[in-house]
Amino acid sequence: MLKKTKSTYDFAFSTCRNISCPDDDSAQRKVYSGHAPITSVLGLNDHENVREYLVEARGKQKHSPTLVHQAIRKTLKDHPEQFSVLNGGMVIVAHSAELDDKTKILHLNNPSIINGSQTQGELKRYVSEYGSDLDFTPNIKYEIIVTTDEDLIAEISIARNFQNDVRAISIAGRRGQLDQLEIEMQKHDSKIKLRKSETDLTQDDEFLDTEKLIQVIFALLPEEILAKLNIIDPSNKVFAYSQKTRCLKLYQKIVEDESPEIYNCCLQIAPHAWNLYKKWKSHPEFKGTRLRSITRDEGSIIDVPDGIVFPIIAAYSAFVRRTSNGWKIQQPKHLTDKELINSAAQAYMEIAGHNPQTMGKSKACYSSLYTITSIYAKLEKK
Structure with a gap:
C-alpha cells in the first residue's frame, strides 16, 4: 500500500x-x-x-x-x-x-x-x-x-x-493566470480569495466569483483599451454580460500576450469594478423605482439583476482615466447615483420592455447610459 x-x-x-x-x-x-x-x-x-x-x-x-x-x-x-x-x-x-x-x-x-x-x-x-x-x-x-x-x-x-x-476557470487557475489578479484584489481587502477551480465553491462566500469579477472588469474597461484587443466594436459591452467564457478567455490572452498597458489596466481597475458591482447590486436608491425584477425584503433592496447592473458599470468606463498613480475612476461630482438610476429605469422600461436579460444584451441600453456619463466626463475636463 x-x-x-x-x-x-x-x-x-x-x-x-x-x-x-x-x-x-x-x-x-x-x-x-x-x-x-x-x-x-x-x-x-x-x-x-x-x-x-x-x-x-x-x-x-x-x-x-x-x-x-x-x-x-x-x-x-x-x-x-x-x-x-x-x-x-x-x-x-x-x-x-x-x-x-x-x-x-x-x-x-x-x-x-x-x-x-x-x-x-x-x-x-x-x-x-x-x-x-x-x-x-x-x-x-x-x-x-x-x-x-x-x-x-x-x-x-x-x-x-x-x-x-x-472548465476554463480551472485551467486559468492551474496556469497561475489569476494569481496577480488575486494579489491586486487583496491590496484592497486582504481576506479576498479568488475562485481558481471549478471545485472552489462561492456559495459560502469563502471564494470570490472570479468569472464574475472578470466580466465586470471588461464592462468597466475604457474603449481605448478594448480597441487594443481588436474587438470589432469596442463600444459594445454586451459581451461582458452575456459571454462569461469569452471574457475569461480574453483575460487569459491578455496575461499570455504580456501586454503591460492592457494587463495593468485590468488589474488596477479590478477592485473598482468589483466595488461598483457590489454597490449597484443592492443600491438603496432603487427603492421607489417600481422595477418588478428587483428583489426586495420589507422595502430594502436585496438584489438588482445583472442585466440592469452591467449597463450602469459600463457607463462608468467614461470616467476611467490613466493617472500618474495608475488607472483610476474619476467620477464627476455633479453626477448623482439617482440620475443614473432614473436613466437605467427608463432604458429598462422603454428599450428592454421590462426584461433585465434583454437590457443586459441590448447595445441601445448601454449606449443610452454611456451617453449621459460621457457628457459629464467631457464637462469635467473643461
Missing part, C-alpha cells in the same frame, strides 16, 4: 515498466507504467490536478455523482476483476522516483495525481464501504511521469483532463 514518510511515498506495484522514450531521456524525465493494487493510490495527494474529487469538492458541498462516477461504482460492485481493463487508469507526477524491483516498490518524491481524482474518490468510497469484507482487491493501471519541470506538470495536468470537460 501507499505509505507517506515526509515527502516520500512508497508506491507498491504489481507490475512496472520503464517506458521512457528518447525524448524523455533528452529532457531528463522518466515515464513508468504498469498496474498496482487500488490500495496503493488511496493516499496519494492530488494538489497538482486541475480539480479534485467533484462529489466532495473541498468537503463542503456534495455534487451529484456524474455518469462517470456511477460507472466506476457499478464496475467495482459488480465486476471488480474487470476494473483494471475497464477503467482508464491514473496519471501521477513525481519529482523523482527510485525503483526497487525486489520489493516491488517505487519510492516517489512529492507525487501527485494529475488525472484520476474522480477514480481515487470512488476507490476510497468503495474501500470505506466494504473495508475488511473485500474478497478481491482490484488493480488499477497507472502512468507515472517523473519530472521537476513545474510548467510541464501544469500543462500535462490540463492536457490529460480535457476529455473530462475541465
Whole structure:
C-alpha cells in the first residue's frame, strides 16, 4: 500500500515498466507504467490536478455523482476483476522516483495525481464501504511521469483532463493566470480569495466569483483599451454580460500576450469594478423605482439583476482615466447615483420592455447610459 514518510511515498506495484522514450531521456524525465493494487493510490495527494474529487469538492458541498462516477461504482460492485481493463487508469507526477524491483516498490518524491481524482474518490468510497469484507482487491493501471519541470506538470495536468470537460476557470487557475489578479484584489481587502477551480465553491462566500469579477472588469474597461484587443466594436459591452467564457478567455490572452498597458489596466481597475458591482447590486436608491425584477425584503433592496447592473458599470468606463498613480475612476461630482438610476429605469422600461436579460444584451441600453456619463466626463475636463 501507499505509505507517506515526509515527502516520500512508497508506491507498491504489481507490475512496472520503464517506458521512457528518447525524448524523455533528452529532457531528463522518466515515464513508468504498469498496474498496482487500488490500495496503493488511496493516499496519494492530488494538489497538482486541475480539480479534485467533484462529489466532495473541498468537503463542503456534495455534487451529484456524474455518469462517470456511477460507472466506476457499478464496475467495482459488480465486476471488480474487470476494473483494471475497464477503467482508464491514473496519471501521477513525481519529482523523482527510485525503483526497487525486489520489493516491488517505487519510492516517489512529492507525487501527485494529475488525472484520476474522480477514480481515487470512488476507490476510497468503495474501500470505506466494504473495508475488511473485500474478497478481491482490484488493480488499477497507472502512468507515472517523473519530472521537476513545474510548467510541464501544469500543462500535462490540463492536457490529460480535457476529455473530462475541465472548465476554463480551472485551467486559468492551474496556469497561475489569476494569481496577480488575486494579489491586486487583496491590496484592497486582504481576506479576498479568488475562485481558481471549478471545485472552489462561492456559495459560502469563502471564494470570490472570479468569472464574475472578470466580466465586470471588461464592462468597466475604457474603449481605448478594448480597441487594443481588436474587438470589432469596442463600444459594445454586451459581451461582458452575456459571454462569461469569452471574457475569461480574453483575460487569459491578455496575461499570455504580456501586454503591460492592457494587463495593468485590468488589474488596477479590478477592485473598482468589483466595488461598483457590489454597490449597484443592492443600491438603496432603487427603492421607489417600481422595477418588478428587483428583489426586495420589507422595502430594502436585496438584489438588482445583472442585466440592469452591467449597463450602469459600463457607463462608468467614461470616467476611467490613466493617472500618474495608475488607472483610476474619476467620477464627476455633479453626477448623482439617482440620475443614473432614473436613466437605467427608463432604458429598462422603454428599450428592454421590462426584461433585465434583454437590457443586459441590448447595445441601445448601454449606449443610452454611456451617453449621459460621457457628457459629464467631457464637462469635467473643461
